[in-house]
Amino acid sequence: MSMSSTRPLLDVRDLHVRFAVRGGQVHAVRGLDLTVHRGEVAAVVGESGSGKSASMLAALGLLDVNASATGSVRLDGVELLRAAPSVLRSIRGGRIGMIFQDPMTSLNPVLEIRRQIAEAVITHQQVSPRQAELKAVELLEMVSFPDAARRARSFPHELSGGMRQRVMIAMALANDPEILIADEPTTALDVTVQAQILDLLRSLRKSRELAIVLITHDLGVVAGLADSVHVMYAGRIAESGPVVDIFHRPQHPYTAGLLASLPRLDRPDRDLTPIGGVPPRLYEAPVGCAFAPRCQYAIPSCLEGEPALQSVNDSLVACVVLPFAEKAAEVAR
């Protein structure tokens, strides 16, 4: 990724995440490489089970005990995967903020939201509880939470989905982190509220020079916000590149398939073409390219080992059937 030549803020190399489950082991993330620079919005896109959430949770050490992660995840040079618990704790909520998919279950139902946000502040800053609560109200105002001063005392179940997500964002940004990891932030919200939250993220990103890792399966969300896109399939990167390239000149058949399956306002007559089949279960390592079984361009050599990432213009693509544009034209004929 040649977006800039400065040292990346978040540098993931060869990340593997395995879960020990009943009956065996699931290899959820199989060698992920990812870089995020300061102020960059990197979208990580994939279906459920692609490993996108697991990779970020692994970075912060938030996975269950039956998970193990190997490889390297560096925040500004600091290795996170093998960091001491105290180091990890100071980074969580401090240098890296995280928001989750379902704000209803992600907030403690028996604590006022003011307390929950204040807790984020107190954990990392030396302030009195009173000051933390004032800061909490400030943060709520920053995320455009209506009537912040009065409603800070509400409980999560008294708020709407959009408001809860704002609370989550306020909590995550309480200590001015350098990166915000947003795990499907709008998936559980209505479409109109989605737009509001995305707007909020956009403005926050600008005002605070915030890097965002946006995990989602929704390409529509990506288009309006991301600088770079990393498409994951079956635990690995299929393609990653600048957002414009990904959308207009996808190189990986999977990426193309994802884009093709999107309904488009400007082409209302076109049939939706979903990608046939289902993603692999990852109990055993796939033979060759994981996408091959569902790929209409597959050739025999696709099954001879995992394709390595190759450079195509400004993107990295893991496919042996290149260049894609020609192949697609061939098949269409």
Place this chain on the structure above:
Amino acid sequence: MTDVTPQNTWTSPWRRFTVIAGMIVAVFWLIVVFTIQWWAPYTPLEAVGKRLQPPSWEHWLGTDALSRDVFTRTLYGARQTLPVSFAVIVSAVSIGTALGAIAGFVGGRVDGVVMRLVDVTLAFPPIFLAMAVAAALGPGLRNAFFAMVIVWWPIYARLIRGQVQAVKHRDHIQAAVSIGATRWRILRKHVLPLSFTPALINATLDIGQVVILTATLSFLGLGAKPPSPEWGAMITDGAQFFYQWWIAVAPGVAILTVAMAFNFLGDGLRDALDVRAKR
């Protein structure tokens, strides 16, 4: 690169150990109940030595106030406590299942009546109800049996009723109804087998509780009467002769082993049979 790490609790070493231990203990007591008369060192009712002797080589668990061998009496006690307890469970489960199944399956008025009865019976703490009934009927193990069955059946009625109601709506039951099978037949062949598993698990786990209740009633003077070597009655003796600790300890430990054994067996049964149970 597949690394198989089995998480199946049925084969977890601790579970296996406890289930096997439970089975050994249960089988042991079963053997005692049926064969003790042939290999007991002494007899439970006759005086065989000096009074109130502490444990020794001749009397492994000492002697009691009437010079009877405590070890023998403890073993014979199984013959008093265990058959009654099993009878209580079997009866309670049978009655409870019958009433609960009918209530759940038929619904309506019948269900209402049965459930009222269940609620009212369960509204009493068991001991008080058992005591009241036992007092009304008079002391003795047989009357204690009746008292305990009265106390215990509602639990199973409620359990089975719930199960039957859940199963009743499943597709293959509707199918059976649609081809004209009689309600009785449906109940017997389809609904009941599916509903019975939780009752079985519960019953196994309950055996210990019934044993304790039997002993408790005897302890209070409402179950077995002296000179019966029933465990609860023995503990009453032991309470009187406080400093001769072996008299009370032996039956207590016996109860402990039985309760724990069936507890383990019940857990094992639950793991093996009930796939939906979370642990």
Place this chain on the structure above:
Amino acid sequence: MPLLLLGIVTIAFCISRLIPANPLVSIVGERAMNNEKVVAAAKTRWGLNGSIVEQYFIYIKNLLTGDLGTSFRTRQPVTDDLLHRLPATLELAAGALLIGGVGGVALGAYAASKKDKPADHFSRGFALLGSSLPVFWIGLVFLFVLYARLGWFPGPGRLPPRTKPPDHVTGFYTLDSLLDGNFTLFRQSLYRLVLPCVVLGWAYMGQLSRLVRAAMLDEINADYVRTARAKGLAERLVMRRHVLRNAWLPTLTILGFSFAQLLTASVLTETIFQWNGIGSYAVQAANTLDFPAVNGVSLFAGLAFLLANLATDVLYAVADPKIRLA
């Protein structure tokens, strides 16, 4: 609920009238059967001349005026007996709830945080022991070891032998002696409370700890716990402020049920520790076939249990903010 009450009362009635051979005996007692006057008086008071239905209504009527009959043994109205002995049992129950409650929550929380480690197995074993042994046996063992052999605790009884109880205000010897300013008596009565309360609360503590543990383990995997960790909170804080605070709600649900168990266990504990409460009254009644007393106690127990369940429901509604603010 009122239907339940009626049901309880009816069952008690059935037991006292329908089961014994001669219901008259169950009211006046074997000995008084020859006394013409007593028998006649009883017949009028309880309507025994009429049909069983008439008897039932008279029974209910008497009940409403608080007349539970007269105990054979004490020759006092059963109601008076019960009220007299209630504080002793309440004192015991309160202590047991306290010890069992605090201990149970602490043990359960600890076991949850140290899941599958030795501490967890210990708590499981503790609970298993509590439910696999009769309470009276545990009491005997405790008495034997801690009193007879080690002498760490005083023997059975609410007060040392031949000691005068404090002036009756609440009936709680501990409270009353405090109110009296009599600190020696306070210490003595408190000291003697410890052992029976521990024994009584033992099974409760075991059960409660399992419940707390399970509830906490349920919550531990909740999303908001993950959020708390993502904020950088130390694990212990996460446990205490987030997990436990949500987990203790379901433990309220067993409060009613545990109360029934406590009542049950109190019958046995009072017997062992020579505690002059309702439990030992029940035992004496059952042993001497004192039917009015047995009846009265059963009714009391049923009623108490009902109230406990009601209180649990109320408590639960208050504690859950979702319900409270609705």
